[in-house]
Amino acid sequence: MKHVYEIAVVHGDGIGPEVCAAAVEVVKAALGSGSPLRFTEHPAGAEHFLKTGQSFPEPTFQACRAADAILHGAGGLPGVVYADGTEAGLDFTLRLRFELDLYANIRPVRLFEGVQSPLSGVKAGDIDYIILRENSEGLYAARGAGALLRGEVAVDTLVQTRVGIERIVRKAFELARQSNGAPRDGVRRVTCCDKANVLRSYAFFRSVFDDVAKDYPDVATEHALVDAMAMHLVLKPGHFNVIVSENMFGDILSDLAAATVGGMGMAPSAEIGAANGFFQAAHGSAPDIAGKGIANPFGTILSAASMLDWLGLKHSDEKLSQAAERIRRVTQACLAKGLLSADLGGTSSTRQITHSVCDRLAAAA
Amino acid sequence: MKHVYEIAVVHGDGIGPEVCAAAVEVVKAALGSGSPLRFTEHPAGAEHFLKTGQSFPEPTFQACRAADAILHGAGGLPGVVYADGTEAGLDFTLRLRFELDLYANIRPVRLFEGVQSPLSGVKAGDIDYIILRENSEGLYAARGAGALLRGEVAVDTLVQTRVGIERIVRKAFELARQSNGAPRDGVRRVTCCDKANVLRSYAFFRSVFDDVAKDYPDVATEHALVDAMAMHLVLKPGHFNVIVSENMFGDILSDLAAATVGGMGMAPSAEIGAANGFFQAAHGSAPDIAGKGIANPFGTILSAASMLDWLGLKHSDEKLSQAAERIRRVTQACLAKGLLSADLGGTSSTRQITHSVCDRLAAAA
Numbered sequence: 001m002k003h004v005y006e007i008a009v010v011h012g013d014g015i016g017p018e019v020c021a022a023a024v025e026v027v028k029a030a031l032g033s034g035s036p037l038r039f040t041e042h043p044a045g046a047e048h049f050l051k052t053g054q055s056f057p058e059p060t061f062q063a064c065r066a067a068d069a070i071l072h073g074a075g076g077l078p079g080v081v082y083a084d085g086t087e088a089g090l091d092f093t094l095r096l097r098f099e100l101d102l103y104a105n106i107r108p109v110r111l112f113e114g115v116q117s118p119l120s121g122v123k124a125g126d127i128d129y130i131i132l133r134e135n136s137e138g139l140y141a142a143r144g145a146g147a148l149l150r151g152e153v154a155v156d157t158l159v160q161t162r163v164g165i166e167r168i169v170r171k172a173f174e175l176a177r178q179s180n181g182a183p184r185d186g187v188r189r190v191t192c193c194d195k196a197n198v199l200r201s202y203a204f205f206r207s208v209f210d211d212v213a214k215d216y217p218d219v220a221t222e223h224a225l226v227d228a229m230a231m232h233l234v235l236k237p238g239h240f241n242v243i244v245s246e247n248m249f250g251d252i253l254s255d256l257a258a259a260t261v262g263g264m265g266m267a268p269s270a271e272i273g274a275a276n277g278f279f280q281a282a283h284g285s286a287p288d289i290a291g292k293g294i295a296n297p298f299g300t301i302l303s304a305a306s307m308l309d310w311l312g313l314k315h316s317d318e319k320l321s322q323a324a325e326r327i328r329r330v331t332q333a334c335l336a337k338g339l340l341s342a343d344l345g346g347t348s349s350t351r352q353i354t355h356s357v358c359d360r361l362a363a364a365a
Numbered sequence: 366m367k368h369v370y371e372i373a374v375v376h377g378d379g380i381g382p383e384v385c386a387a388a389v390e391v392v393k394a395a396l397g398s399g400s401p402l403r404f405t406e407h408p409a410g411a412e413h414f415l416k417t418g419q420s421f422p423e424p425t426f427q428a429c430r431a432a433d434a435i436l437h438g439a440g441g442l443p444g445v446v447y448a449d450g451t452e453a454g455l456d457f458t459l460r461l462r463f464e465l466d467l468y469a470n471i472r473p474v475r476l477f478e479g480v481q482s483p484l485s486g487v488k489a490g491d492i493d494y495i496i497l498r499e500n501s502e503g504l505y506a507a508r509g510a511g512a513l514l515r516g517e518v519a520v521d522t523l524v525q526t527r528v529g530i531e532r533i534v535r536k537a538f539e540l541a542r543q544s545n546g547a548p549r550d551g552v553r554r555v556t557c558c559d560k561a562n563v564l565r566s567y568a569f570f571r572s573v574f575d576d577v578a579k580d581y582p583d584v585a586t587e588h589a590l591v592d593a594m595a596m597h598l599v600l601k602p603g604h605f606n607v608i609v610s611e612n613m614f615g616d617i618l619s620d621l622a623a624a625t626v627g628g629m630g631m632a633p634s635a636e637i638g639a640a641n642g643f644f645q646a647a648h649g650s651a652p653d654i655a656g657k658g659i660a661n662p663f664g665t666i667l668s669a670a671s672m673l674d675w676l677g678l679k680h681s682d683e684k685l686s687q688a689a690e691r692i693r694r695v696t697q698a699c700l701a702k703g704l705l706s707a708d709l710g711g712t713s714s715t716r717q718i719t720h721s722v723c724d725r726l727a728a729a730a
């Protein structure tokens with residue numbers, strides 16, 4: 001337990017500042033007057049790059065590394081690109097992942113009451129699983145390192161290591177053991193998603209998975225090829241508990257999964273390393289709706305709740321875990337009451353949602 | 366026009382022989398007594414590997430290369446693997462793609478009347494687009510070439526070339542121009558799906574796409590990141606006309622797309638090069654239901670129809686194109702009448718479906 005937790009806050013681009021401010025307010029409301037969290041803001045992103053030529057200033061990196069946790073809105077703007085065509089505004093997210101070795105990207109997929117799934121016949125509770133995305137290697141290891149020869153041949157290299165696979169797979173089994181909302185058939189299960197039939201590095205992923213699985217005989221296991229998995233997430237989402245996969249596949253599958261529970265506005269994430277934790281919604285900066293006050297803040301609010309969970313567990317600080325639980329309960333209540341932003345078919349503004357959540361949290365305190 | 370078209374038939378593994386036999390029967394029925402097609406069977410696959418140590422015998426390769434077209438059931442069996450962990454039974458499909466340079470993998474995605482989409486509120490006609498998967502490079506270029514160092518580090522290399530991207534993108538624009546079933550808003554559109562924001566080779570894909578697009582001012586264009594695309598295929602499938610992407614992404618997206626129109630049983634494909642054409646359903650060998658007579662043959666039947674289209678166009682042979690059109694019409698009629706296999710929620714066997722299709726074709730002749 002600590003007296004003060006330093007939270008490094010980076011607003012970022014597009015709707016980032018709106019949803020980030022909402023999450024900070026909600027956390028403050030959940031913790032009340034004696035809150036041990038101290039928020040400091042730091043610049044990064046595409047806007048900052050346009051102004052200063054730097055997308056991720058060194059002082060921001062130092063502050064993030066030193067902080068107890070990092071909270072981010074969203075980063076990047078289309079068209080703000082480096083000479084190689086990749087986006088400058090993504091430095092913050094992508095460099096943090098690699099430089100702080102945030103190897104575990106935990107993406108809960110849950111259909112809340114009040115939110116309509118595009119899948120027919122699916123109701124709240126039917127979808128409740130975790131996509132655990134390896135976040136420190138895989139195809140993303142090629143970022144900034146790809147080659148383009150004579151403008152004719154481009155090459156990116158996918159790297160998977162035993163150490164990297166082992167730790168993410170262990171994390172998957174631990175998450176399966178912790179999950180209270182086990183899948184509907186009552187089995188705790190980890191699904192290894194890969195492309196072992198075609199590519200050596202994914203066959204290696206699977207073989208390391210099989211090795212590690214022996215240490216968790218109480219958890220059921222299975223393999224799924226990534227293409228089949230994309231289908232399963234549409235046809236039998238209720239089957240899954242924890243899905244573990246390489247970085248690039250996790251990126252694709254987690255957006256797909258989000259689509260089945262209300263879209264990117266309902267997709268929180270937690271990116272965790274041995275020392276640091278980084279929390280942001282999985283959505284982008286959505287410049288088309290930025291500044292309109294209509295962004296869905298729940299992805300960031302739920303990510304902030306994960307931040308409190310993580311801090312609470314790390315520092316044996318129950319107050320924080322309880323606040324996280326209250327935020328999730330109030331989120332559930334607000335959604336069930338029909339407090340929906342435009343992306344969910346509603347008319348509530350970011351501010352209206354934030355105020356309602358804060359009011360209910362104040363009442364619950 | 367030719368007097369005889371040689372079709373090399375490979376049954377393969379699992380349900381392969383059942384669905385392949387069904388498609389051959391249907392093609393024969395569609396062309397009637399004077400059929401110019403001559404079918405010869407050749408061995409390949411996991412079963413053949415188990416028996417002989419070879420999954421793709423050289424005579425089979427020679428026959429396929431010399432044939433006017435290649436028709437395949439399905440290949441591969443889980444557990445029948447090489448020392449590196451990848452599947453031996455996939456040699457036939459994967460080596461054909463590379464050795465015959467079958468660069469264009471055309472995967473039509475269409476919701477037929479009578480088939481229930483898992484997406485709520487979606488009906489026949491609402492989903493009708495093509496996923497054009499680059500089939501000769503990308504991450505699949507690493508197959509058989511990945512490295513594993515000291516059992517600790519595995520590496521696969523993704524390669525994308527200007528020549529390879531250019532030809533697949535041109536194909537995408539040509540398909541968009543041909544498409545009679547343009548998307549619902551009446552716009553012919555090619556969507557470039559990549560991960561240009563993060564990886565150089567995908568940024569290169571996008572830049573070549575933008576260059577080529579200038580030659581097709583009559584076709585609308587747009588970019589979509591692969592993660593967002595996975596979401597779009599669930600949330601707004603009616604928006605798309607032709608989607609073009611790198612090999613690995615195309616693999617994932619086409620299974621996902623198939624899930625929205627009835628599953629892998631309804632997913633035909635055509636793999637086309639400058640000289641050769643290779644036709645098979647996109648599904649695997651489904652060993653769990655092999656030999657039970659319940660496999661859905663429509664994926665292979667529709668792939669065989671694409672074969673007739675392709676042969677008809679190549680050899681200016683209208684009989685063939687007309688037969689293809691009849692097969693699609695009869696398929697539509699049978700599905701609308703409720704002739705559904707178990708995967709579609711029905712009880713019709715592979716034989717029942719095949720007989721009904723053939724009877725109707727005979728009546729239509």
Ligand SMILES: CC(C)[C@H](C(=O)O)[C@@H](O)C(=O)O
Pocket residue numbers: 076090093094251282284563592
């Ligand atoms: C913004 C982008 C760099 C990021 C990714 O590709 O990982 C995002 O899509 C995500 O899923 O976190």
Ligand SMILES: CC(C)[C@H](C(=O)O)[C@@H](O)C(=O)O
Pocket residue numbers: 198227441455458459616647649
């Ligand atoms: C069977 C397998 C090798 C193949 C692939 O990965 O390309 C299949 O999934 C496909 O989509 O054609």
